[in-house]
Amino acid sequence: MIPQVSLIIARPPRGDENPLNSPKRKRSKRPARSYFGDRTIGKVAVIAGVSKATVSRFFNSPGLLSRDTSARVEQAIQRVGYIPNLLAGALTTKRTGLIAAVIPSIAQSIFSSTIQSVTDALAAEGYSVLLALTGSNDEYARRQVMSVVGRRPDGIILTGASLDAETRAQLRATRIPTIETWDLPDDPIDLAVGFSHAKVGAAVAKHALARGRKRTLVISATGARALERCRSFTQTMTGQGAPPPALCTFEGTTTFGKSRRALAAHLDGGGRPELVFCSSDIGAHGVIAELHERGIRIPDDIAVIGFGDLDFAADLAPSLTTVKIDGSAIAQKTAEFLLLRARKKRIANPIVDIGFELIVRSSG
Amino acid sequence: MIPQVSLIIARPPRGDENPLNSPKRKRSKRPARSYFGDRTIGKVAVIAGVSKATVSRFFNSPGLLSRDTSARVEQAIQRVGYIPNLLAGALTTKRTGLIAAVIPSIAQSIFSSTIQSVTDALAAEGYSVLLALTGSNDEYARRQVMSVVGRRPDGIILTGASLDAETRAQLRATRIPTIETWDLPDDPIDLAVGFSHAKVGAAVAKHALARGRKRTLVISATGARALERCRSFTQTMTGQGAPPPALCTFEGTTTFGKSRRALAAHLDGGGRPELVFCSSDIGAHGVIAELHERGIRIPDDIAVIGFGDLDFAADLAPSLTTVKIDGSAIAQKTAEFLLLRARKKRIANPIVDIGFELIVRSSG
DNA sequence: TGTTGTTATGCAACCGGTTACATGAAACCG
DNA sequence: CGGTTTCATGTAACCGGTTGCATAACAACA
Numbered sequence: 001m002i003p004q005v006s007l008i009i010a011r012p013p014r015g016d017e018n019p020l021n022s023p024k025r026k027r028s029k030r031p032a033r034s035y036f037g038d039r040t041i042g043k044v045a046v047i048a049g050v051s052k053a054t055v056s057r058f059f060n061s062p063g064l065l066s067r068d069t070s071a072r073v074e075q076a077i078q079r080v081g082y083i084p085n086l087l088a089g090a091l092t093t094k095r096t097g098l099i100a101a102v103i104p105s106i107a108q109s110i111f112s113s114t115i116q117s118v119t120d121a122l123a124a125e126g127y128s129v130l131l132a133l134t135g136s137n138d139e140y141a142r143r144q145v146m147s148v149v150g151r152r153p154d155g156i157i158l159t160g161a162s163l164d165a166e167t168r169a170q171l172r173a174t175r176i177p178t179i180e181t182w183d184l185p186d187d188p189i190d191l192a193v194g195f196s197h198a199k200v201g202a203a204v205a206k207h208a209l210a211r212g213r214k215r216t217l218v219i220s221a222t223g224a225r226a227l228e229r230c231r232s233f234t235q236t237m238t239g240q241g242a243p244p245p246a247l248c249t250f251e252g253t254t255t256f257g258k259s260r261r262a263l264a265a266h267l268d269g270g271g272r273p274e275l276v277f278c279s280s281d282i283g284a285h286g287v288i289a290e291l292h293e294r295g296i297r298i299p300d301d302i303a304v305i306g307f308g309d310l311d312f313a314a315d316l317a318p319s320l321t322t323v324k325i326d327g328s329a330i331a332q333k334t335a336e337f338l339l340l341r342a343r344k345k346r347i348a349n350p351i352v353d354i355g356f357e358l359i360v361r362s363s364g
Numbered sequence: 365m366i367p368q369v370s371l372i373i374a375r376p377p378r379g380d381e382n383p384l385n386s387p388k389r390k391r392s393k394r395p396a397r398s399y400f401g402d403r404t405i406g407k408v409a410v411i412a413g414v415s416k417a418t419v420s421r422f423f424n425s426p427g428l429l430s431r432d433t434s435a436r437v438e439q440a441i442q443r444v445g446y447i448p449n450l451l452a453g454a455l456t457t458k459r460t461g462l463i464a465a466v467i468p469s470i471a472q473s474i475f476s477s478t479i480q481s482v483t484d485a486l487a488a489e490g491y492s493v494l495l496a497l498t499g500s501n502d503e504y505a506r507r508q509v510m511s512v513v514g515r516r517p518d519g520i521i522l523t524g525a526s527l528d529a530e531t532r533a534q535l536r537a538t539r540i541p542t543i544e545t546w547d548l549p550d551d552p553i554d555l556a557v558g559f560s561h562a563k564v565g566a567a568v569a570k571h572a573l574a575r576g577r578k579r580t581l582v583i584s585a586t587g588a589r590a591l592e593r594c595r596s597f598t599q600t601m602t603g604q605g606a607p608p609p610a611l612c613t614f615e616g617t618t619t620f621g622k623s624r625r626a627l628a629a630h631l632d633g634g635g636r637p638e639l640v641f642c643s644s645d646i647g648a649h650g651v652i653a654e655l656h657e658r659g660i661r662i663p664d665d666i667a668v669i670g671f672g673d674l675d676f677a678a679d680l681a682p683s684l685t686t687v688k689i690d691g692s693a694i695a696q697k698t699a700e701f702l703l704l705r706a707r708k709k710r711i712a713n714p715i716v717d718i719g720f721e722l723i724v725r726s727s728g
Numbered sequence: 729t730g731t732t733g734t735t736a737t738g739c740a741a742c743c744g745g746t747t748a749c750a751t752g753a754a755a756c757c758g
Numbered sequence: 759c760g761g762t763t764t765c766a767t768g769t770a771a772c773c774g775g776t777t778g779c780a781t782a783a784c785a786a787c788a
């Protein structure tokens with residue numbers, strides 16, 4: 001009894017008059033109202049004079065309801081301004097309608113248009129995209145991924161993030177459909193849609209050699225994939241008797257300025273490459289600007305090759321020779337895979353090599 | 365006693381043989397297993413020999429548990445490989461830890477770095493970002509926003525999207541903290557962090573006039589904000605006796621190529637502006653490229669002014685005169701606002717003008 | 729008219745957590 | 759040493775939906 005008294009004293013929240021004689025008053029209502037107050041399916045049901053189940057069916061299997069009921073429910077929904085709580089539904093159905101996109105950065109990233117396409121494609125099917133930015137810190141990436149898993153997405157798209165073996169194993173253990181894109185890992189977690197960075201490096205090297213350019217410079221970010229292209233470029237060049245390429249790298253994302261200054265430093269240091277291979281078109285753009293400034297002719301004195309075939313590549317002067325990756329094809333295949341998994345269909349070939357194309361324009 | 369027996373009989377988990385004599389068999393188990401199977405808080409609790417509540421407290425108020433219990437729970441978590449289901453928790457707490465970012469596009473958008481910063485800042489507090497891409501279609505934007513609301517985010521960040529009055533009203537009615545960024549609407553939904561596009565247009569116009577340039581060309585995307593800058597630029601110019609600026613617009617996002625071709629067309633059509641004002645640095649970049657091609661001197665013959673102070677602006681040749689918006693300050697204030705709202709603190713000044721800066725470099 | 733389907737709905741048991749309140753044990757106090 | 763706190767934990771009622779099963783009302787059929 002005494003605790004009861006102390007309880008009454010401790011709780012004079014709102015109006016609450018008349019708390020007398022309720023010998024075993026059960027839990028008073030929870031405090032934290034959601035912003036939605038009581039605009040729930042239950043309220044709609046009461047107003048429409050039907051059960052919660054019927055309102056639920058109004059949304060999920062409208063065909064079951066009679067014309068009359070359907071109309072009453074619809075009215076009630078309007079009156080209340082009801083918007084279904086997708087979280088609550090997801091708890092039962094085990095389908096959150098969430099797709100996680102894990103990506104190092106969205107600011108001027110080569111991947112962002114892929115994410116854009118995937119998001120568009122999936123939005124049409126009612127999915128929303130959860131964004132997880134990993135930066136280039138591995139430990140941080142791990143935490144981001146685990147946090148994402150806690151939200152039980154229906155799918156995870158990994159793009160450009162490098163995860164350690166343990167995180168990959170944990171991810172596999174969740175059994176969440178996972179798609180690695182823009183790469184073809186040796187040991188995929190689940191599905192993969194990408195291309196071989198090694199082949200890209202080799203193809204560019206062969207092109208350079210075919211044009212008789214042997215002294216080369218690589219300007220690259222330090223991402224694992226960019227370095228892989230660089231490695232195979234180097235290997236192919238030296239394999240054909242060319243001298244090992246010079247290498248300038250920088251941390252983080254590629255920018256126009258970083259790349260431009262990298263080239264400037266190299267030239268000032270006495271470097272005289274016949275060809276510069278950049279890890280991104282953005283970098284190539286910076287290189288072209290610097291060469292222009294110095295009055296060096298492209299490609300006669302120095303050829304330039306980029307990566308990505310970004311929207312401006314064809315419009316540069318000279319137009320940029322680069323490697324085109326069909327990002328929207330990756331996006332499309334990725335969306336398709338996710339939908340197949342959602343429908344529990346078998347996927348015959350879970351690893352898709354989307355290929356790439358060396359687009360030879362005037363710069364090299 | 366009987367329930368015990370029936371329980372034993374009723375549960376021959378697999379193989380479902382022997383369904384005899386269960387007169388009122390209760391609901392068989394639900395079909396759709398989640399990917400996580402039964403790795404739930406309940407399982408952990410059983411293994412650790414405690415109640416679900418205790419496991420929950422292990423995560424949410426670890427201080428309450430005894431050293432011993434805490435250790436046992438932790439072990440059980442490890443053994444099970446348990447990852448808490450944030451959705452389930454959110455249902456009770458009414459805090460989803462989700463922040464929705466509504467934005468027209470992330471591919472090469474001036475806003476994407478703001479989203480990036482906000483995401484980083486909020487990730488540290490345990491929030492995840494839900495991405496909603498609206499495109500430039502109003503109806504589509506409306507649907508995206510409503511779909512987002514169904515997920516009950518703890519906050520909504522509106523950037524660059526234009527919503528009709530009804531959608532805005534609905535959004536206000538949800539009482540979800542909403543921040544409009546990169547703009548200062550007349551009638552904000554809730555909070556706003558931005559700057560006046562009209563003032564930007566006016567400032568650029570005054571700068572042009574101060575340098576004696578009267579014949580101008582505006583190359584702009586058709587977004588509401590870009591047009592607003594254009595409008596006030598025009599008004600200020602004509603107000604000072606200059607002729608009305610010529611105007612080239614294009615739909616969708618600004619690209620290097622679109623902008624470059626727009627200028628080319630204008631010049632070919634006989635236009636002879638003294639200054640070109642672009643709605644984006646990307647566009648200005650294209651303009652500079654075209655002027656270079658034609659051997660037109662910048663800024664002596666034609667000056668160029670951009671918008672955004674993107675990372676390459678200072679590195680162009682000539683370096684680009686542009687309007688700098690402190691996107692990370694917007695992001696920081698936005699994150700701060702959201703956290704304040706989450707903690708139910710009062711916000712003294714809900715509309716923040718972050719200002720802008722005209723950065724005069726060599727191009728104009 | 730009794731039987732058997734259909735249809736449209738309601739009932740209530742979940743989903744996987746959180747948390748107000750209850751409880752038992754140990755610590756503290758005069 | 760009885761009474762009061764404090765501490766650690768358990769119990770069970772939610773959160774807001776979904777859905778298997780039951781049922782009532784009718785139509786169709788023999």
